[in-house]
Amino acid sequence: MAVTLPDQVELDPGSDYPLATQRPELLRTPTGKPIDELTMQAVLSGDVAAEDLRISPDTLRLQAQIAERVGRTQLARNFRRAAELTALPDDLVLSIYNSLRPNASTKQQLTDIADRLEGEYSATLCAELVREAADVYERRDVLA
Amino acid sequence: MTAEPLPVSTPASKRTEALEERPVNLDGFVEEWPEVGMVAMDSPYDPTPSVRVSDGVIVEMDGKPRGEFDFLDQFIADHAIDVSVTERAMALEPVEVARMLVDPTVTRSEVVEVAAGLTPAALLEVVKTMNVVEMMQALQKMRARRTPANQAHSTSARDNPVQVAAEAAEASLRGFRELETTLGVVRYAPLVAIALQVGALAGTPGALTQCALEEATELELGMRGITAYAETISVYGTEPVFCDGDDTPWSKAFLASAYASRGIKMRFTSGTGSEVQMGNAEGRSMLYLEIRCILVAKGAGVQGLQNGSISCIGVPGAVPAGIRAVLAENLLASTADLECASGNDQSFSHSDMRRTARLLPQLLSGTDFVCSGYSAVPNYDNMFAGSNLDSTDYDDWNTIQRDLQVDGALRHVPEEELLAARSRAARALQAVFARLGLPTITDKEVEAATYAHGSQDLPMRDVLEDLKAAQSVMDRGITGLDVIKALEASGYSDMAHTLLSVLRHRVSGDLLHTSAILTPELETLSAVNDANDYAGPGSGYRPAGERWREMKRLRHVVSASNPEEEIG
Numbered sequence: 001m002a003v004t005l006p007d008q009v010e011l012d013p014g015s016d017y018p019l020a021t022q023r024p025e026l027l028r029t030p031t032g033k034p035i036d037e038l039t040m041q042a043v044l045s046g047d048v049a050a051e052d053l054r055i056s057p058d059t060l061r062l063q064a065q066i067a068e069r070v071g072r073t074q075l076a077r078n079f080r081r082a083a084e085l086t087a088l089p090d091d092l093v094l095s096i097y098n099s100l101r102p103n104a105s106t107k108q109q110l111t112d113i114a115d116r117l118e119g120e121y122s123a124t125l126c127a128e129l130v131r132e133a134a135d136v137y138e139r140r141d142v143l144a
Numbered sequence: 145m146t147a148e149p150l151p152v153s154t155p156a157s158k159r160t161e162a163l164e165e166r167p168v169n170l171d172g173f174v175e176e177w178p179e180v181g182m183v184a185m186d187s188p189y190d191p192t193p194s195v196r197v198s199d200g201v202i203v204e205m206d207g208k209p210r211g212e213f214d215f216l217d218q219f220i221a222d223h224a225i226d227v228s229v230t231e232r233a234m235a236l237e238p239v240e241v242a243r244m245l246v247d248p249t250v251t252r253s254e255v256v257e258v259a260a261g262l263t264p265a266a267l268l269e270v271v272k273t274m275n276v277v278e279m280m281q282a283l284q285k286m287r288a289r290r291t292p293a294n295q296a297h298s299t300s301a302r303d304n305p306v307q308v309a310a311e312a313a314e315a316s317l318r319g320f321r322e323l324e325t326t327l328g329v330v331r332y333a334p335l336v337a338i339a340l341q342v343g344a345l346a347g348t349p350g351a352l353t354q355c356a357l358e359e360a361t362e363l364e365l366g367m368r369g370i371t372a373y374a375e376t377i378s379v380y381g382t383e384p385v386f387c388d389g390d391d392t393p394w395s396k397a398f399l400a401s402a403y404a405s406r407g408i409k410m411r412f413t414s415g416t417g418s419e420v421q422m423g424n425a426e427g428r429s430m431l432y433l434e435i436r437c438i439l440v441a442k443g444a445g446v447q448g449l450q451n452g453s454i455s456c457i458g459v460p461g462a463v464p465a466g467i468r469a470v471l472a473e474n475l476l477a478s479t480a481d482l483e484c485a486s487g488n489d490q491s492f493s494h495s496d497m498r499r500t501a502r503l504l505p506q507l508l509s510g511t512d513f514v515c516s517g518y519s520a521v522p523n524y525d526n527m528f529a530g531s532n533l534d535s536t537d538y539d540d541w542n543t544i545q546r547d548l549q550v551d552g553a554l555r556h557v558p559e560e561e562l563l564a565a566r567s568r569a570a571r572a573l574q575a576v577f578a579r580l581g582l583p584t585i586t587d588k589e590v591e592a593a594t595y596a597h598g599s600q601d602l603p604m605r606d607v608l609e610d611l612k613a614a615q616s617v618m619d620r621g622i623t624g625l626d627v628i629k630a631l632e633a634s635g636y637s638d639m640a641h642t643l644l645s646v647l648r649h650r651v652s653g654d655l656l657h658t659s660a661i662l663t664p665e666l667e668t669l670s671a672v673n674d675a676n677d678y679a680g681p682g683s684g685y686r687p688a689g690e691r692w693r694e695m696k697r698l699r700h701v702v703s704a705s706n707p708e709e710e711i712g
């Protein structure tokens with residue numbers, strides 16, 4: 001089956017948003033279920049797990065496109081970073097957040113996190129954010 | 145030489161005695177002290193606006209070369225300011241930008257584009273040219289969502305989940321689109337968060353819920369689908385205070401992406417006075433530092449900001465022009481194209497006149513959330529240390545809306561509807577607790593919660609049992625799905641369907657956009673599909689039709705056809 005990638009869909013914020021009502025056919029859970037399959041029946045029969053009630057990276061990229069088209073550059077970039085983070089388990093997300101707190105990490109630790117984000121999860125935007133933090137933290141003396 | 149002994153104190157006139165008795169004299173006021181930052185928005189120590197761009201990078205901002213940027217400067221220069229327009233925008237006189245803000249023939253998006261190029265010091269100079277009426281005129285154009293909304297605090301001095309459920313039902317029925325709780329005893333959080341969610345479902349559908357906690361815990365409850373959004377993500381205007389809050393702009397930007405990656409709506413929080421209160425304002429005015437917070441939020445790509453001094457309102461409230469500065473914060477958050485949940489959420493004054501005057505700029509202009517915490521409980525139950533409005537102010541609020549035909553997003557609800565919703569909320573929670581193996585809620589508690597005004601009207605709960613159960617919610621990995629199943633199995637099918645719908649919105653991500661709320665029909669309304677289109681008289685949002693009819697209803701309104709009768 002051909003999969004439509006978010007970059008291949010041209011969205012018009014005026015007619016396509018909210019996606020839930022205007023373009024539901026584009027929406028899938030991270031486990032690949034169409035959003036329409038998230039019914040009460042499916043919840044009760046155990047066919048819907050907590051992981052199904054999450055956003056997929058493709059959907060975040062669609063929403064980023066909408067944000068860009070209404071001129072919200074930073075919001076769109078946040079959605080694109082978020083798309084990368086969908087692949088990370090909750091505890092890893094929390095641990096990276098804690099590592100980014102002031103005086104919590106050495107420069108090497110932050111660099112390692114950035115490398116892992118890029119290498120293991122293809123999270124290049126997030127890796128870029130962490131590397132940038134490492135440089136600023138060094139200059140401002142807020143490394144561990 | 146002998147002299148008459150001086151009287152211990154000069155006797156006061158009867159007039160002075162009467163004035164001394166006035167509640168406003170219980171409020172605290174201090175002289176300005178710019179050296180420590182005790183100044184609202186007009187300090188000789190604030191920087192002079194400047195910008196210099198080289199090879200697409202800001203290399204000087206507000207008089208500081210890039211090498212001397214602190215981490216906020218650098219984050220703002222690299223992520224918030226639009227380098228492509230900054231030199232053109234900075235060439236404008238502050239008063240020209242202020243006129244664009246006020247002039248209804250200049251569109252919101254034109255202003256947003258210019259403002260995106262302004263530095264913190266430049267934005268400060270712009271609002272310094274504006275009086276409060278001009279700021280209000282600007283705010284009604286600059287708020288991101290066309291339709292105003294309101295947020296409630298639903299808390300309990302005893303962290304009583306049954307009370308919180310009943311209060312959440314009433315608050316959603318009265319019109320609040322977001323409900324926020326927090327705790328006296330933090331370990332109670334999972335039970336109270338479930339109670340808030342279940343209670344909200346028993347009123348008008350679509351009120352989103354949150355539980356204000358330490359960042360990591362708040363995120364965890366959100367990830368589990370027990371709460372629907374988050375707000376207590378604080379940012380600060382100086383580097384030392386940011387570090388004291390154990391964060392940096394980069395950690396907060398990462399957290400913003402973490403929330404979005406789980407489909408959860410989130411906004412940051414900041415406010416004038418926090419830096420001076422935390423003892424490190426670096427001699428800058430409160431508003432200059434707050435503008436840095438606004439731009440950090442913008443640069444992080446978070447959709448919105450709760451500001452308007454928030455829990456520090458006593459600080460700007462004590463200095464001259466402090467409440468003008470608080471309005472300026474809300475205006476600049478909106479001008480930065482962020483959702484603005486605009487304060488009015490903390491005990492502010494002993495004087496009813498003064499707390500109303502503090503409210504009017506946001507209420508009359510309309511903001512995305514007029515109060516970022518109207519206490520839906522009596523102030524003694526408010527675990528955010530009280531709000532500027534509480535549950536005894538509902539009738540005043542509704543009357544002010546009707547008097548001025550201004551939409552503060554609340555409505556009068558007949559007693560029988562309130563009681564039915566409160567009772568249903570408590571009953572549903574009773575059933576959910578039973579299904580999830582949580583401590584019993586008795587019929588007596590349900591009855592008490594239905595008719596209560598505050599926690600003092602409810603029987604005491606076994607706190608130790610509740611706290612053990614709260615821990616078990618976390619240990620057993622209970623999620624929003626478990627709550628849906630428990631509701632459905634207990635015959636609260638409509639509430640189960642509503643919660644499933646709310647959680648499904650995570651899959652679509654529609655609620656991640658600026659100023660998003662859910663309508664009672666469970667559809668997303670945000671600055672994308674409900675963009676503010678104010679363009680002067682006759683345009684923009686004006687309460688009309690069914691909403692205006694609803695606003696005309698009060699507790700006591702005499703019937704036109706029969707003066708003996710009250711309609712309500």
